[in-house]
Amino acid sequence: MKLVFILLSVLISLSSANCKKSRRQNQVPVSDAQINIKVLTGGLSQPWELVWGPDNFIWLTERDGKVSRLDPATGKITVIADIQDVVSRGEGGLLGMALHPDFATTPEVFVGYNYNKGDTYTEKIVKFRYSGSALVDPVILMDDIDANNFHNGCRLLISQDKKLFITTGDAGNESSSQDMSSVNGKVLRLNLDGSIPADNPFPGSAVWSLGHRNAQGIVFANSKLYSSEHGPNSNDEFNIIQKGKNFGWPQVEGFCDESDEKSFCSQHNVVEPLQAWTPTLAVCGIDYYNNDLIPQWKNSVLMTTLKDNTLYQLKLTASGDKVETVTEVLRGTYGRLRDVCVAPDGKVYVATGNGSDDKVLVINNQ
Numbered sequence: 616m617k618l619v620f621i622l623l624s625v626l627i628s629l630s631s632a633n634c635k636k637s638r639r640q641n642q643v644p645v646s647d648a649q650i651n652i653k654v655l656t657g658g659l660s661q662p663w664e665l666v667w668g669p670d671n672f673i674w675l676t677e678r679d680g681k682v683s684r685l686d687p688a689t690g691k692i693t694v695i696a697d698i699q700d701v702v703s704r705g706e707g708g709l710l711g712m713a714l715h716p717d718f719a720t721t722p723e724v725f726v727g728y729n730y731n732k733g734d735t736y737t738e739k740i741v742k743f744r745y746s747g748s749a750l751v752d753p754v755i756l757m758d759d760i761d762a763n764n765f766h767n768g769c770r771l772l773i774s775q776d777k778k779l780f781i782t783t784g785d786a787g788n789e790s791s792s793q794d795m796s797s798v799n800g801k802v803l804r805l806n807l808d809g810s811i812p813a814d815n816p817f818p819g820s821a822v823w824s825l826g827h828r829n830a831q832g833i834v835f836a837n838s839k840l841y842s843s844e845h846g847p848n849s850n851d852e853f854n855i856i857q858k859g860k861n862f863g864w865p866q867v868e869g870f871c872d873e874s875d876e877k878s879f880c881s882q883h884n885v886v887e888p889l890q891a892w893t894p895t896l897a898v899c900g901i902d903y904y905n906n907d908l909i910p911q912w913k914n915s916v917l918m919t920t921l922k923d924n925t926l927y928q929l930k931l932t933a934s935g936d937k938v939e940t941v942t943e944v945l946r947g948t949y950g951r952l953r954d955v956c957v958a959p960d961g962k963v964y965v966a967t968g969n970g971s972d973d974k975v976l977v978i979n980n981q
């Protein structure tokens with residue numbers, strides 16, 4: 616198949632960035648890295664998760680229920696599943712995905728999605744086996760997570776020690792985030808068979824951390840678990856997730872800086888974000904960059920945003936416990952940006968989330 620690449624070579628320099636900054640929030644500088652952005656493929660419908668696979672293909676979900684493998688060399692897409700009980704409503708549908716770390720011997724694919732359980736819109740976490748051409752043998756690992764038209768969280772990530780991390784949203788019920796009997800508004804941690812790890816912070820509970828609103832970005836790096844989280848009209852957050860800790864929502868937005876927040880924060884030992892954004896950007900998928908291909912981006916988290924239509928570079932300090940600088944990589948041209956995936960060769964793939972003719976972009980160093 617002949618590919619049509621729409622080329623947009625973007626040579627971004629600091630000098631060009633200095634004009635027309637009035638729209639930009641907080642005068643964020645633009646990356647001086649020499650990069651080139653191309654459309655790898657289009658015609659998608661709300662791609663939600665991009666994962667670099669052990670087969671050197673990009674694995675992706677679309678919200679309407681499709682799971683596909685995307686050839687990064689050609690842009691060719693092969694659908695391997697169209698999950699029949701997925702119900703895409705509002706911002707719900709087929710969302711997060713993670714692959715087993717030992718995929719060659721254990722070809723398991725973990726997904727989270729929304730469906731109708733009777734009359735109740737619900738989220739579940741399901742494990743499939745990849746047959747070599749299709750996803751088969753679904754096993755439900757977790758069910759009865761509240762779902763809604765919005766705030767469904769649902770990034771999935773598997774750690775090197777083979778634990779499955781899942782972000783859940785408050786599903787429009789703010790009080791769930793502080794309610795330890797609810798799995799909503801949390802970061803959850805499961806064994807890969809769906810059982811609850813013995814070393815979870817709250818015995819018998821899948822909860823790893825609480826007080827989240829709607830986290831839609833998660834990545835391990837520097838021995839830390841970084842996460843982006845949507846705020847309400849203010850205070851999008853970038854956090855380091857810590858075992859057993861409270862991240863404040865709904866009593867605390869962003870930093871512990873209002874008087875009523877301060878008392879809640881001290882009572883509940885609330886962890887503040889590394890960075891917060893007001894007005895909100897609608898922060899979404901993140902991945903970690905540490906490759907020589909684009910050396911300026913080493914030790915950075917790349918973060919997509921929906922409302923702000925921008926890919927950000929969050930340069931971390933050497934210890935990784937602070938954000939040193941925030942820099943724009945890509946603004947405006949492609950609309951809402953849903954997820955980002957760094958390949959082992961240092962190229963960066965970005966999925967748009969506009970609703971029609973959505974694209975996967977590839978960013979290279981030339």
Ligand SMILES: [Ca+2]
Nearest residue numbers: 664665666954
């Ligand atoms: Ca991803």
Ligand SMILES: [Ca+2]
Nearest residue numbers: 862863864869
């Ligand atoms: Ca928070």
Ligand SMILES: [Ca+2]
Nearest residue numbers: 868869870872
């Ligand atoms: Ca605050």
